[in-house]
Amino acid sequence: MNxxxxxxxxxxxxxxxxxxxxxxxxxxxxxxxxxxxxxLTHMIIITEIESAFGVKFxxxxxxxxxxxxxxxxxxxxxxxxx
Amino acid sequence: xxxxSIEFLAFFLSxxxxxxxxxxxxxxxxxxxxxxxxxxxxxWFSWKFLALIIISSAFSYCxxxxxxKAENEKRKSFFLYLAIFQSLGLLLFFxxxxxxxxxxxxxxxxxxLNPNIHTLKIILPLGISxxxxxxxxxxxxxxxxxxxxxxxWVAFFNYVAFFPCLLAGPIDRADNFIPQLEKxxxxxxxxxxxxxxxxxxxxxxxxxxxDSCAPITNQLFDHYQDYPGSSLLIGAFLYIIQIYAxxxxxxxxxxxxxxxxxxxxxxxxxxxxxAQNIAEFWKRWHISLTSWMTEYVYTPLSFIFRSSGKxxxxxxxxxxxVLVGLWHGSNWTFIIFGxxxxxxxxxxxxxxTLTKRNKxxxxxxxxxxxFSTFAIVMLTAVIFRCESISMAFEYYTHMFSxxxxxxxxxxTGYVVLMITLLYITLMFVTEWFGKNENxxxxxxxxxxSRALRWSFYMFLVISIYYFSFVDKTQLFMYLQF
Numbered sequence: 001m002n003x004x005x006x007x008x009x010x011x012x013x014x015x016x017x018x019x020x021x022x023x024x025x026x027x028x029x030x031x032x033x034x035x036x037x038x039x040l041t042h043m044i045i046i047t048e049i050e051s052a053f054g055v056k057f058x059x060x061x062x063x064x065x066x067x068x069x070x071x072x073x074x075x076x077x078x079x080x081x082x
Numbered sequence: 083x084x085x086x087s088i089e090f091l092a093f094f095l096s097x098x099x100x101x102x103x104x105x106x107x108x109x110x111x112x113x114x115x116x117x118x119x120x121x122x123x124x125x126w127f128s129w130k131f132l133a134l135i136i137i138s139s140a141f142s143y144c145x146x147x148x149x150x151k152a153e154n155e156k157r158k159s160f161f162l163y164l165a166i167f168q169s170l171g172l173l174l175f176f177x178x179x180x181x182x183x184x185x186x187x188x189x190x191x192x193x194x195l196n197p198n199i200h201t202l203k204i205i206l207p208l209g210i211s212x213x214x215x216x217x218x219x220x221x222x223x224x225x226x227x228x229x230x231x232x233x234x235w236v237a238f239f240n241y242v243a244f245f246p247c248l249l250a251g252p253i254d255r256a257d258n259f260i261p262q263l264e265k266x267x268x269x270x271x272x273x274x275x276x277x278x279x280x281x282x283x284x285x286x287x288x289x290x291x292x293d294s295c296a297p298i299t300n301q302l303f304d305h306y307q308d309y310p311g312s313s314l315l316i317g318a319f320l321y322i323i324q325i326y327a328x329x330x331x332x333x334x335x336x337x338x339x340x341x342x343x344x345x346x347x348x349x350x351x352x353x354x355x356x357a358q359n360i361a362e363f364w365k366r367w368h369i370s371l372t373s374w375m376t377e378y379v380y381t382p383l384s385f386i387f388r389s390s391g392k393x394x395x396x397x398x399x400x401x402x403x404v405l406v407g408l409w410h411g412s413n414w415t416f417i418i419f420g421x422x423x424x425x426x427x428x429x430x431x432x433x434x435t436l437t438k439r440n441k442x443x444x445x446x447x448x449x450x451x452x453f454s455t456f457a458i459v460m461l462t463a464v465i466f467r468c469e470s471i472s473m474a475f476e477y478y479t480h481m482f483s484x485x486x487x488x489x490x491x492x493x494t495g496y497v498v499l500m501i502t503l504l505y506i507t508l509m510f511v512t513e514w515f516g517k518n519e520n521x522x523x524x525x526x527x528x529x530x531s532r533a534l535r536w537s538f539y540m541f542l543v544i545s546i547y548y549f550s551f552v553d554k555t556q557l558f559m560y561l562q563f
Contacts, residue, residue, distance in 0.1 A: 019434075039376045040361065040436050043384040043395065050388075059385045063226045 027069035181412030252370035267344025277341030284334030295324035311486030358451030400424035
């Protein structure tokens with residue numbers, strides 16, 4: 001799975017959890033840019049990503065995330081470990 | 083030597099002059115003077131407990147460096163746990179030891195065991211809940227590689243003991259504060275004016291609002307049996323206003339004083355009474371504590387429970403809020419206060435309010451949200467104020483009795499009450515118009531007219547001057563935590 005495909009799949013999850021698509025889906029996207037993506041919804045989004053890609057994250061990995069690009073790095077890293 | 087005292091004014095004026103005039107040219111001198119000033123400020127309250135701050139700072143500083151130099155994960159974890167054990171251990175001992183001992187004794191008594199357990203005479207060191215949280219977040223951030231370990235001990239010790247925020251917050255984070263200590267502060271006229279304006283608004287809230295509410299609420303809560311329900315409802319209303327005006331006023335002063343010294347501290351309150359639901363309220367109330375708890379308690383918990391879906395989120399929120407309550411002190415009232423606030427989130431999680439945002443809220447819905455959130459927060463604060471659960475229960479019973487619909491009896495007199503209510507209205511109206519700014523009068527509705535703006539400032543100054551003679555005995559409420 002390439003980066004664009006991962007991004008698209010995460011985008012679908014964001015639309016479904018947040019209930020809107022009022023954000024620009026790119027690698028620079030941060031939680032602050034998407035209305036409703038806060039500390040409470042964050043873990044719901046993460047859980048959805050885990051089940052969609054069939055991967056498991058570590059809390060330490062999540063603590064380092066700064067933007068969508070980092071999240072894609074993390075997912076593709078986990079996918080390559082499979 | 084609280085912010086609204088003459089002693090602090092004398093201390094700060096001398097410090098301010100030295101800071102900008104004498105040592106202003108050198109970063110090292112600025113930081114050295116800042117540390118000396120912070121320690122002098124704390125020693126004024128308690129020179130004995132100053133040693134505790136210095137030892138804790140040194141301990142976390144060394145552990146931070148050891149974590150960054152550790153060659154393997156095992157050593158990193160060892161220094162992390164060591165630092166947390168020291169700082170959290172200190173907090174647990176000073177704040178919760180007697181509570182824990184008494185709870186254990188009570189528990190054993192229920193199974194007919196009466197152990198000979200004694201409590202200790204422990205004095206709570208001022209500001210310990212605030213500076214230990216600064217230490218814990220620092221060490222966790224170093225461990226999680228969010229920040230580099232500090233290698234300038236003066237800067238780090240300043241981060242722990244920065245005097246405007248030392249006694250009652252805001253609980254600033256190392257990633258915001260330490261970089262500011264690594265650059266020489268430049269005097270800025272705009273920042274200075276902004277700082278003075280924020281101090282003015284903080285003083286107004288503290289001296290005019292909070293200190294006017296205090297005598298009325300003290301009387302009503304201390305003798306609640308003697309008052310009709312209508313008076314007790316007024317007591318509950320004035321108490322939530324008092325705690326907001328007191329603590330947000332204190333925070334405005336702390337942030338304003340920090341600005342005068344060239345520092346930017348994130349805001350601690352974001353007009354919480356304009357929140358439309360309880361989740362929004364907690365994003366706006368005591369932000370430095372709630373964001374700390376979210377990052378270091380809620381997030382790890384919700385990560386652990388994530389496979390349980392919404393149930394996991396609810397459980398994490400409830401544990402988080404019980405701990406928020408407990409942070410305020412070792413009393414069951416605080417635990418119940420936190421538990422209730424955690425439970426208030428459940429409907430929001432179940433009906434999806436937390437995830438799905440509905441942008442097109444009608445005016446009616448907005449005002450309903452604001453008033454109902456205020457009412458819930460106000461009624462729950464009664465438990466926070468009461469000395470025991472049974473007292474809170476009796477207060478509620480008296481309040482929701484037939485006498486709720488009767489003429490309220492106010493010992494301090496109706497004129498005092500009316501003046502207080504007028505000033506409270508003024509505070510809310512000002513904050514409503516300034517709600518997109520960092521603090522109530524940062525922009526203000528009278529921005530366009532200089533004359534009007536200055537007249538408003540003068541009105542605030544005169545009110546503060548007049549009210550400062552009314553009650554000089556009220557300390558800042560959050561100094562007790």
